[in-house]
Amino acid sequence: MTAHDAALTREESVARAHAVGEVLIGLALFALYLLVAKLPEAPRAHAARAHGESLYALERALHLDVEPPLNAWLADQSVLRTLANYEYAITYVASALALLVWLYLRHPERYRTARTAFVLLNVIAIACFALYPVMPPRLMPDLGFLDTVRLGGTWGSWGSPLVEHADRFAALPSLHMAWTLWVGVELARVKAHRSVQAINTVHIVVTCYVIMATANHFLLDAVAAVPLVAVSVYAAERLVRPSAERVRAPDAFFLAVETERAPQHTGGVIMLDTSAEPVHRADLIRIVAERMDRLPRFRQRPDGAGRWRRPVWREQAVLDWDWHVTELHVTGMDGLREVIARVQAEPFPRDRPLWRILLVRGAEPGRTAVVFLMHHVVADGVGVVAQATALMEPPQDPAPAGPPRGRLRTALTAAVGTAIGLGQLAADVAPPARLPAAGTPERRFGTLRLPLDLVRDVARRHGVRVTDVVLCAVAGGLHRVARPGGDERGTCRVAVPLMMRAPGGAMEGNHTSAVMVDLPIGAMAEPARLADIARRGTVLRSGTRALAAWFVMRQAARLMPVPLHARFARAAYSERFLQGIVSSLPGPGGPLRLAGAPLAAVYPVVPLAPGAPLAVAALGVSRELCFGVSLDPGLVDDADALTAAIGDVIEDLRTAPDTETPAPRT
Structure with a gap:
């Protein structure tokens, strides 16, 4: 495309x-x-x-x-x-x-x-x-x-x-x-x-x-x-006033599902190495202002929603820089995590463009954290990464388009795959029982950083993919530290986002599908858990369910009357159908700098689905895999305990005997 x-x-x-x-x-x-x-x-x-x-x-x-x-x-x-x-x-x-x-x-x-x-x-x-x-x-x-x-x-x-x-x-x-x-x-x-x-x-x-x-x-x-x-x-x-761009159905989905208890802004914590030279709030304001033409949603807000019409994107004449770009001081990484947990619990006001940047000092010696957040109506996880990267140096070229394919053949393949996927979705059994959740806006946020080569080596040795290792680490971590939950089969259902964005496409908008995977969280050896997840994860690689979900999100939702689409969104994206989100995101390529400071790490921030207590994302940056874990305190009160357990699972897999299976693509 x-x-x-x-x-x-x-x-x-x-x-x-x-x-x-x-x-x-x-x-x-x-x-x-x-x-x-x-x-x-x-x-x-x-x-x-x-x-x-x-x-x-x-x-x-x-x-x-x-x-x-x-x-x-x-x-x-x-x-x-x-x-x-x-x-x-x-x-x-x-x-x-x-x-x-x-x-x-x-x-x-x-x-x-x-x-x-x-x-x-x-x-x-x-x-x-x-x-x-x-x-x-x-x-x-x-x-x-x-x-x-x-x-x-x-x-x-x-x-x-x-x-x-x-x-x-x-x-x-x-x-x-x-x-x-x-x-x-x-x-x-x-x-x-x-x-x-x-x-x-x-x-x-x-x-x-x-x-x-x-x-x-x-x-x-x-x-x-x-x-x-x-x-x-x-x-x-x-x-004739210029025709305002109406919010697309896949984007309006996240406006419909947002509640006071489940804000829907996503983003990341960008750790900068400022040991040589500090980064100031004025630097960030200058960079955003200079590149505003490349980031249209930075100056637009959704406006004019009615019962039967979706909102449109309106230009904001004056930006409230005091709100959009804020400077804070904390004590250690615990203070930074508390700030992120607090911001996650606060819905963005709809009277301004839906993005924020927090400049946080004091988290680590010689480091400054830049918390970059955007509402999910603006972009999906990959889009947020692209928009954050657009503020950095050197400029990143759009991903190259793939080899040309016959349009008719592609369309027929997609149509057949979508039809098969719709049948598979209709035949799926009822989701497992719910994980415990407090059901309040309160959040816990945790971070973890592992060598990317280590995780890839684990995947290669066990003949699985990096995504399978991430899913296994989350499942094993839940088993070790979460409060009792899951169904009698010892599973919990998570949504795994899959990118449907065209190479070189626009950075804004939601272009991801999601496929449900039941994670085994009962007692078992971690290699066995990984093998079970790799088997269950075939639904991620077949593509049919992803095509079907994307068809529903993009095409069917566009034809739905707005009230029906809103009800569908609230029903589909809730604890009735999923207990968490686990995402493995592609990171930016090559070393990057923001306001002259090199990136040391980036921890993704993913919002919880309404009523679901878990959201985990892993992002590869500078040869490291950075985890961001968002939790409802009703599931795990201490996010650091879960991130430590995730790391322990991967270490157990590293030291486990090799699995005689051909190495997969990562």
């Missing part, structure tokens, strides 16, 4: 008016034109003749009467005369309609404004035709003009018997010139390819020549089209 295709997956219906409505607008405009054309012709003819003669007299006085020689020369050129007649009749209509369709399909954000300008210029012109009719030169042969259509008998052209119903006194202003000029303005506004704009420039010049050489217009008719287009475009820009 290209970046353009990804952009078109957004809520484009906000910018595009309904096609039927657009056709009705066009028909109404044409009906208005016909209404003026049906006015009594006799009194209009006398006024139109007088106005035409006055216009021609003004041109002669100004020495602008270039029409007679142009008309006389063209009348003697049989082939060119016919071509000019058809150019006059066809090309201005074709170019305008082609532009409208192209804007409607490819530039919906500009379509409404362009269409409004087009309607305005036609309404103003029709009013001029009604109030100030002007006879075209071709109807005044006594002034020396020749009607090239009548002269050549050009069938179907303007002025031929086929279109005798047209308004014969609609010369000032020239709609032919107005339409072609309007096309040029809109092509420039959307930055169309230079070759396209060059072709349209030629079309404008040719049209200007043709309307005079065919004796359909005076030069001043063409000149009058310039202010007409300018006024229409200027008015449209002020009448």
